[in-house]
Amino acid sequence: MAIVQRLGFITIGAKDLDEAAGLYSKVGRMVETGRDGSTAFLTGGTDHHWMRIEQSDIEEVKRVGYDVGNAKNMADAIQLLKDWKLAYEEVxxxxxxxxxHRVRFTDPGGMSVDxxxxxxxxxxxxxNDGxxxxxxxxxGWRSPNFDETFKFWTEGLGFKVSDQIEQxxxxxxxDDRYHHSLLLIRTNALTPEFGHICTLVDGIDDVMRIRNNGLKAGAKLRSDVxxxxxxxxxxxxxxxEKRKFDFEYCFEHAQLPDDHQHRVLPMKEAVGDVWQAEVRDPELTSA
Ligand SMILES: [Fe+2]
Structure with missing residues (x-):
């Protein structure tokens, strides 16, 4: 049984709250649910927030927040932090x-987590206008001290590997069984490097409307559809571009059965795009 139920939110730091909130509303299609002094909150669903934007001198991703669902799982999480001798703040x-209720700590790879x-x-x-x-x-992020960090998230917090790319x-x-709510990538760097967040939408029309309206608003694509x-x-x-990470919108991201057997994918195949597979030219029938 996983302690973690789902991804909850991320916290970013921004020099200009209006700029960051504008990006995630105009391009990210989230709606601002409130602003308390130097912090803005945005969501795309009934949760109060999926993004917490804090006024900061540094443009960065500060923290990820995962939902443990209930007091029993919170107690298990706190016991885990004690067992792993990780310092935490509980409020x-x-x-x-x-x-x-939340606990805040730094995982074995250096990522700050709520x-x-x-x-x-x-x-x-x-x-959301259609x-x-x-x-x-x-x-998803790149994590130093990878083996210990991987062990903490899997054996400790109960994540299961759905697929992996080599090692x-x-x-x-x-617990929500979507293919991944966490992508952890090995790095030899000394500090973690945040990579991307992803929001699930209903279908291709939603992906394309977000794409086209985002481009009209002047946003830059990292990868097209x-x-x-x-x-x-x-x-x-x-x-x-300011916080140096990507935000993804996708559909048809499967929920997996409990008995799913994870695959080990070669780097070349796994990082590709199904639609970029080379297709042979048909042979012509000579007269
Ligand atoms: Fe993703």
Whole structure:
């Protein structure tokens, strides 16, 4: 049984709150749910926030937040942190965070993490003018101290490997069973490097409307519409140039059965796009 139920939110630092909130509303199609002093919150669903934007001198991803669902899982998470001798800060009803309870710690790879449960819920998801957003789906980053970090997230927090690319990248699912809510990539760097977040939408029309309106708003694509080999999802990626990470929108990202057998994919195949596979020219019948 996984302690973690789903991806909850990420926290970023931005010099200009209006600029960052504007990017994730105009291009990211999220809606601002509130601003408390120097912090803005945006969501695409009934959760109070999927993004927490803090005014900061440094443009960066500060933290990832995963939802443990309930008090029992929170108690298990705290015991895990004690067992792993990881320092943590625990707060019930943290002021200005819109959750019931959270712990904050740094994982063995150096990533700052919030585990929480009981996020405030809106009466209804925001209207999004013909774009159907379903879920804040996954986050991915490069992690130092990889083997120990991998062990913490899998044996500790209960993530299961859905697929892996050689020994370099691991797509991992939690209790919500989507193919991955965490992508952990091995690195020899000394600090973690945040890579991307992904939001699940309903279908191709939603991906294309987000793509086309984002381009009209001046956003830069990291990758145009493509189909992943590991998860089978169809996706488009924009780049947050200031914070130096990407934000993806995808559909058909499968939920897996409990008995799913994970695959080990060669780098060349796995990082590609199903639609870029070479197709032989048909042979002509000579007269
Ligand atoms: Fe992704």
């Amino acid at each position: 019930a009803l943290p002021n200005g965070e819109y959750v019931q 585990l929480f449960y009981g996020m405030d819920q809106l009466a209804k998801a925001p209207d 774009i159907n957003i379903k879920k804040f789906l996954h986050a 370099n990248a691991f797509f991992m699912r939690c 493509m189909k992943h080999v590991p998860s089978g999802s169809v996706a488009v990626y924009f780049t947050d």
